[in-house]
Amino acid sequence: MSEPLADGVGVARAGHFETVAQQRAAATLGIWAWLITELLLFSALFLVALITRIQHPEATVAAAQHLKFWIGATNTVVLIGSSLTMSMAIEFSRIGWQRAMVRTMLATAALGSLFLVLKGYEYYADWDEHMMPFLSGRPFALAETPAARLFVNLYYVATLLHALHLFTGIALLLGMTWMAARAGFLARHQNWIEVYGLYWHFIDLVWILAFPILYVVNR
């Protein structure tokens, strides 16, 4: 928040705060606290994934070989790109370039949606390869190594939870973009962009953790 803001850019003080600085500090601390909580939520899942790998190394590797490494890698690049556009949006908001900000926010949402589309295709491929052991109608491709189910199931829980976060993130982003396109937004709520940007970077970070833990180390 130490970044200097352009004229006409700022935050309108809510009644229960004494100063704008206090309000901004509260918002920033709040989002960080939330992100720490979210990080722990995913960390517990990743920890379980690592424990599963230690307990059943062969089955985990067998299951991980069915993951679409290149889709995962592409998605990593897509999300890093979206973090970049989000950072640009934050910069534009600070210097008051509202139209550029709105465009980069839309680009961010588009990249996030691209991620979801690719992820959806990956799920389809999983389905096609009989890699959904929980579907009673489709026998599991790795039925001879039952422990492979553990890793596959964790993969679904982790990626679905991440996709849910991303989906919520896109919805919030689009809603905020709609509001941010209106005149006077930056004079009143510039810090929304900053706070939201942290959340977006966090979604990115979770994927950057998930990709190696699920896709890379088990290959």
Next chain:
Amino acid sequence: MTPSHDSLQLWPAAVSTVASETDLLILAFTVLTLLLTVPVFVAITYFALRYREGSEADRSPSGIRSNLIEISWMLIPFLLTLIFFVWGARMFIASKTAPPDAMVIEAVGRQWMWKFQHPTGQAEINDLHVPIGQPIRLRIISQDVIHALYLPAVRLQVAALPDRYTDLWFKADRTGTYHLYCSEYCGTDHSVMGGEITFMNPGDYQDWLTHAGAQQGRVAAGRTLYEAYGCAGCHEPGSAVKAPSLAGLYGSQVKLADGRTVTADDGWLREKILNPNGDRLADGYKQVMPSFAGRIPEDELGTLIDFLKAYPTSQAADATR
């Protein structure tokens, strides 16, 4: 053979030296607890009277440094209790290392019964007979949910897990019959998943193995299975679901819903238990019994049918009247 217990006991029976030492540890710990708490109770009561509002009491600052007090009253109880940590840890480690010559009894937990198998092959359900004077090691596993085998008389318990073996060993030196429990909550009949453990002289144990253990056990075991699998819940006279009574069923002629009549022999009973409905439905009854195919292992089916064979016919007269 039933445990003799007074209506109020304040001291549980102990049959091993480890159990007695555990008691000693608990007693010593209780003394320490009293040492740490009674002064607080006394002090609160005394201060409440002495320093109540308006009383003529000395309220001048005592001049004692609070940091010193704070550190001492945290450190001294901590160091005192550490003695008990070491004592307990030592006993715990000993309880985890069974002597190599221990006699191994297999224990299997399942909703809602225990099955024990002696090294000589005899099996018993819910009850356990063991010799004293020699180490006994129980190798424990579960077939479904998590259970725990708890033997208060030796002050030991350990979980029965579905995916790996756990161990519990003891060496009893006094005879007697005591409770045996499941201590990890496991569903509906958790509280009846247990029986009695009988500590016997080695000679008596050998005797039991050759006589009672082999014979008397079979029908009783079948009765336990009949209750454990929930058969009794519907088939016992007087139960809420009006299923046909099984007393005297064995060998009798059964009229079926489709008009045929069959003889209830071993083979038909086996099929009927595994796949009760369809063309095996008894005349006048509805299709409510679940299939037990895959739920009751083959050896236990045999035991169950043995029990049905022995189900007294005199009772059958009462039930059908």
Next chain:
Amino acid sequence: MSASGSIGGTARREPHAPESTIGRKADYLHAESTLRSWFLATDHKRIAILYLTSITGFFVIGALAAGIVRLALVVPNGAIMTNDTYNKAFTIHGVVMVWFFLIPSIPATFGNFLIPLMIGAKDLAFPKLNLTSWYVFMAGALFTLVSVVLGGVDTGWTFYAPLSTAFSNTWVLPALIGVTIVGFSSILTGLNFVVTIHTMRAPGMTWFKLPIFVWTHYATSLIFLLATPVITTALILLIMERGFHIGVFDPAYGGDPVLFQHLFWFYSHPAVYIMVLPGMGVISEIVPAFAQKKLFGYRFVAYASIGLASVTFFVWGHHMFVNGQSDLASLVFSALSFAVAVPSAVKVYNWTATIHKGSLRLDTPMLYAMGYIGLFVLGGLTGLYLATLSINQHIHATYFVVAHFHYIMVGGTVLAFLGGLHFWWPKFTGRMYSEPWGRVSALLIFLGFNVTFFPQFILGYLGMPRRYATYPPEFQLLNVLSSAGATILAAGYLFPMLYLVYSLWFGRKAAANPWNAKGLEWETASPPPTHNFLTPPEVPRIPYDYPIQAQESRDQHG
């Protein structure tokens, strides 16, 4: 000596604040009176009242379930109800009491109401988020109640796999979803408190001028933030396994059911401190007020709160000594448990030392506080029996455990809750309750509690396992005694519900500071105006600025 004469007198009890503000439009209760103004309230005080009402409802549900449990255990053979009914009753008792009463009890009500007042702020940092967390709480509650109405759950509040995922035939899924949702409510409340305490303190309100109540809530909020997400993960995994067969705990294909226990206790042990620390905070406010003396060892208690909240993350394995974890892990967890239990149990020495040479008034809140001190120290030290490895092998999962944690949860948290409720009732409502009735109820609860739970220590030592619908007949006498105690306890709970509600309309109007207590919450009117302070409060030179100050050589400035 000179101090004792003037302080021991009665003159100082005279309230020094202006006359009551009841009836004025200014106070938060009367500012608006529509239903909408309550259900869309963003005022932290109103949200606290919303929470207070809802958790009281859950307390009644949980208490009724406990009544069913104690009724069943009057006879040993289970003749009163079926095993399934009994199992559902204790499960509902546990789920409702832990997640819908104990965890939100003090933080979401008193914490919500008092933290902004105590630090001199107008509200919490995020008022709308505060309201959201109440709605999230109620949504979770709804799911759990649906599960109860449809037929109940029988897994125990611990939801151990694979019983909960594959074997139970009851309504586990809605209960699991309910508890998961409630976790988010905890997280949002904790987040709000952390941010508020960091950023909203009045000018001059430095960290070491904060009341211990705020310190303990800060520590509690850290646990909310750092532990709750882990149980959310564990519960999500359970939900996926039970609902969609997307499981990781199922031993049928190599899953590890004990892994669930690790995740569960990684949260649920710190959750004990979510319940205990706020209670310590309440007691640390009541005792100095009724002794008119500075809290003994203020800095120690403040540091201890943070210390306990940290160490409590490393002792979860002591719930699993006999559940198949490695022996080395058991040794380490046992040692660490000793390290956390002793300092928390000896906190009672601080309160005892505060009473020493004080000027005591034994009003209702103080009676609860004294009961708390006695019961909490017993609860804490019996925890050490359980932390001792070889003793644990005998009394694990017996009634000893039940007695131990009820001494902590009821003897500790519930007594602190009731003490705090009486202490701040004039501030919340602007009315005084009936003091004689208050004292009688406090004594009744203390008596009933001990008759209920002390026999259970003996039952556990004798080897009666917990969660038993039927039990050997030799345990009947002690069980009947326990059930009789529960009846006294129930009567003790009933009285406050009646006379407190009565006082809302017929109670004497309360002064701004009826106890002559210190702390910024007493500087404003009773009940406080909507934005808490009409004029910015003046932060005192030191916390607990009572007439009697213990001489603490290195502690003069707090």
